[in-house]
Amino acid sequence: MRQSKRAYWRKLDNAAKLFPATSNERDTxxxxxxxxLRETIVEELLQKAVDKTLKKYPVFLSVMRKGLFWHYLEKSELRPVVREENKEPCSNIYVKDKKSLLFEVTYYKKRINFEVYHALTDGTGATEFLRELVKNYLVIAHAEEELADMPLLTKEITVADQEDDGFNKYYSKKGSAGKQKKKKAFQIKRPNKEFGELQVTEATMSVGQLLKxxxxxxxxxxxxxxxxxxxxIHEEMTKLQEHKPVVLMVPVNLRKFFPSSSMLNFFWWIEPFYQFGGEDDSFEAVLAHVKTFFKEELTQEKISENMNTLISLEHHPILRLAPLELKNLCINAGARFSERDTTAIFSNMSVVSMPEVYEPYIRRFGVFTSTPKVELCMCSFRxxxxxxxxxxxxxxxIQRNFFRILSELGVDSVIEEPEYPPERHERSIGAMFFKGFSFACLVLIVAAVAVDVCLKMKFHWPLWAAGGVASMWMALAIGFSKRHNLLKNAMWQLIAVPVMCILWDVFTGWKGWSIDYVLPAVCVLVQLSMFIISRLQSHTAREYMIYYVMASGYGIVVPLVLMLVHCVSLTFPSVICIGVSFIMLMALVIFKGRELKEEMQKKFHL
Structure with a gap:
C-alpha cells in the first residue's frame, strides 16, 4: 500500500471532541x-503482528494533548507492548496529563483483545485494525504452512485517507435540523456491583436463524x-414508570451514506423509542413503531441535517474562542444532561469478514464497551x-428478558462463558496514600480545635494550624493530580505556592515578603526545575516548549506589573526574576524558533 507522510498533529474530529471532556473511571x-481463535496465542508472535499492523495503520500511534481551545492528537514515537490480559476489560486508557497511546493489545489463552479509546477511532476503524492484526498473526504463526498473506481491502488506502475528517468533508451550513424538544427517558436504576466493576454477558446465535x-x-x-x-427493558418497569418512554441510542455508521475511508470517528446516532402504558404494548405494536422510526430517520437527507446541526455548534465563533477548560465543563454538563434522553444503548458493528483462507483458524469475533448505562453491542462472523x-x-x-423474548420468537441463543483472568480489585497505592493523607489532615484540624475548646486558650492557634495543614494538603493535592506530567505539575506549583504565601502574608498582617521574595524566587526555581526535568526525562523541544513559554511569561508579566503599581518594596529579586525569564524566553525564540511556532499553532488552533 502506498503511504503518504503523516501530519505531526491533527485536530480531533467532531465526535471525538466529546470524549476527553466526559471520560472517567466509571465511563472510560x-x-x-x-x-x-482456535489456537493458543503466542505473545512474541502477537507482538510481531502488532508491529506489522501499525505500519499499515500508523494513525493509531497518537497521543492526546491539550491546546488552549481544543484537545488534539499528536504523532508519537511510543510503541505498544503486547501483554497478557491482567485487568478489568475496558479499563481506563486515556489518563489526563499522561503521554500514552490510546489503545492496547492484550491476549488471554485463545483470545486477542484490541481495546481503544473512542476519541481515536470508532467501531469501523477498530474493525479494520483488528482484521489486519488477526490476519498478520495467522500469517506469522503459520509461516511453515505458507499461509497466504491476502489483502483485506479492495482499494488502496493512503495515510491521508485514514486521517480524513468525514464530518468536515461533508459539512454544509445549509439544511441544519431544527431543535426538537425531547421527553425525559426512563432510566434504569439498579444497585451497582460491589466494586463498580463492569459486568459482561455474552451470547451467540445463528445469523441464518435471526435473518430468517x-x-x-x-x-x-x-x-x-x-x-x-x-x-x-419494559418488563422491568413499574406502572408508574411508564409515563416516560424507553429510548435507545443506536449509533449509525455514516460511511454507508457518505463515502469515506477514514479511520477516525465518523458516526451519528438515532434514538428509537416506545411509549409504553398506552392502548397497545404488544411486541407487534412496538415492532411496527420501531420499523417506521428507522425508515424515517435513516435517510441521507435526515442524517445530513442532524450532522450539520452538531457541527455548526463546533464552528460557532463564540464557542470556538472559549478556553478549553470552560468548554470541558460545558461539554461535560451537556453530556450528563443528555444522558437523561436515553435509557440504554445498542451498537451494531455489523459483519466482520475475513478471506476464506483464514476462516478455519477463527472461532468468532466479539465486541463490548464500557458504559454507565446498559449497553448491547453486536457483530457477526460467518x-x-x-x-x-x-x-x-x-x-x-434485562439480559434474561432479552434472550427469553428471542427464544419465544424462535431464535435460539447460547450464553457464552468467556475466560478472563482472576478478578482483581487492586486499588491504586497513590490514591490510597492521598486519601489517607487527606484524612490525617482532617484529624489534625479537628484535634487542634478540640484542644483549643477544652483548654479555653485566648490565642486561637488552631487557625494557624489549620492554615498550615491546608497549605500542605493543597500542595500535595496539586502534585498528586498532576503526577503524570512533572512539567505541568511545576507550572501549577508556580501559581499555587505564591498564592498560598500571599494569603498567609495577608492574614498575618501584611509585610510584603510574599511578593518581595517568595514570588520571584519561586518563578526562577520553577524555570530551573523545568530545565532539569526536561533534560532528565529527555523531552523533545515540542514536549517542554509550552511550559517554558508559560513559566517565562509568568515570570516577566507578574513581577513587572507588581513593580509598576508600586506593590513591591524591594525590587532587586523581581528584577532578577524578570531578567532570567526574559533570557529563557529569548533562548527559545532564537534556538527553537521553528518548534515554538509549530507549538503555538497546535495549542492555539481554533
Missing amino acids: RVFRFYCE RSRELGVSMTVLLSTVFLCA DTITLGFTSRHDSTN
Whole structure:
C-alpha cells in the first residue's frame, strides 16, 4: 500500500471532541473488539503482528494533548507492548496529563483483545485494525504452512485517507435540523456491583436463524433486536414508570451514506423509542413503531441535517474562542444532561469478514464497551452473531428478558462463558496514600480545635494550624493530580505556592515578603526545575516548549506589573526574576524558533 507522510498533529474530529471532556473511571469511553481463535496465542508472535499492523495503520500511534481551545492528537514515537490480559476489560486508557497511546493489545489463552479509546477511532476503524492484526498473526504463526498473506481491502488506502475528517468533508451550513424538544427517558436504576466493576454477558446465535425470522416479520435484524431490547427493558418497569418512554441510542455508521475511508470517528446516532402504558404494548405494536422510526430517520437527507446541526455548534465563533477548560465543563454538563434522553444503548458493528483462507483458524469475533448505562453491542462472523451486554448493575434481569423474548420468537441463543483472568480489585497505592493523607489532615484540624475548646486558650492557634495543614494538603493535592506530567505539575506549583504565601502574608498582617521574595524566587526555581526535568526525562523541544513559554511569561508579566503599581518594596529579586525569564524566553525564540511556532499553532488552533 502506498503511504503518504503523516501530519505531526491533527485536530480531533467532531465526535471525538466529546470524549476527553466526559471520560472517567466509571465511563472510560473504551471499547473492546476481540477475536477468539482456535489456537493458543503466542505473545512474541502477537507482538510481531502488532508491529506489522501499525505500519499499515500508523494513525493509531497518537497521543492526546491539550491546546488552549481544543484537545488534539499528536504523532508519537511510543510503541505498544503486547501483554497478557491482567485487568478489568475496558479499563481506563486515556489518563489526563499522561503521554500514552490510546489503545492496547492484550491476549488471554485463545483470545486477542484490541481495546481503544473512542476519541481515536470508532467501531469501523477498530474493525479494520483488528482484521489486519488477526490476519498478520495467522500469517506469522503459520509461516511453515505458507499461509497466504491476502489483502483485506479492495482499494488502496493512503495515510491521508485514514486521517480524513468525514464530518468536515461533508459539512454544509445549509439544511441544519431544527431543535426538537425531547421527553425525559426512563432510566434504569439498579444497585451497582460491589466494586463498580463492569459486568459482561455474552451470547451467540445463528445469523441464518435471526435473518430468517427478521424477514418473516418484514424488518431488518437491527430493527428486530432493537424492539426486543425495548420490550426486555419494559418488563422491568413499574406502572408508574411508564409515563416516560424507553429510548435507545443506536449509533449509525455514516460511511454507508457518505463515502469515506477514514479511520477516525465518523458516526451519528438515532434514538428509537416506545411509549409504553398506552392502548397497545404488544411486541407487534412496538415492532411496527420501531420499523417506521428507522425508515424515517435513516435517510441521507435526515442524517445530513442532524450532522450539520452538531457541527455548526463546533464552528460557532463564540464557542470556538472559549478556553478549553470552560468548554470541558460545558461539554461535560451537556453530556450528563443528555444522558437523561436515553435509557440504554445498542451498537451494531455489523459483519466482520475475513478471506476464506483464514476462516478455519477463527472461532468468532466479539465486541463490548464500557458504559454507565446498559449497553448491547453486536457483530457477526460467518453464521455466528455475538451479542455483548455490559453494565455496572448487580442485576441481569434485562439480559434474561432479552434472550427469553428471542427464544419465544424462535431464535435460539447460547450464553457464552468467556475466560478472563482472576478478578482483581487492586486499588491504586497513590490514591490510597492521598486519601489517607487527606484524612490525617482532617484529624489534625479537628484535634487542634478540640484542644483549643477544652483548654479555653485566648490565642486561637488552631487557625494557624489549620492554615498550615491546608497549605500542605493543597500542595500535595496539586502534585498528586498532576503526577503524570512533572512539567505541568511545576507550572501549577508556580501559581499555587505564591498564592498560598500571599494569603498567609495577608492574614498575618501584611509585610510584603510574599511578593518581595517568595514570588520571584519561586518563578526562577520553577524555570530551573523545568530545565532539569526536561533534560532528565529527555523531552523533545515540542514536549517542554509550552511550559517554558508559560513559566517565562509568568515570570516577566507578574513581577513587572507588581513593580509598576508600586506593590513591591524591594525590587532587586523581581528584577532578577524578570531578567532570567526574559533570557529563557529569548533562548527559545532564537534556538527553537521553528518548534515554538509549530507549538503555538497546535495549542492555539481554533
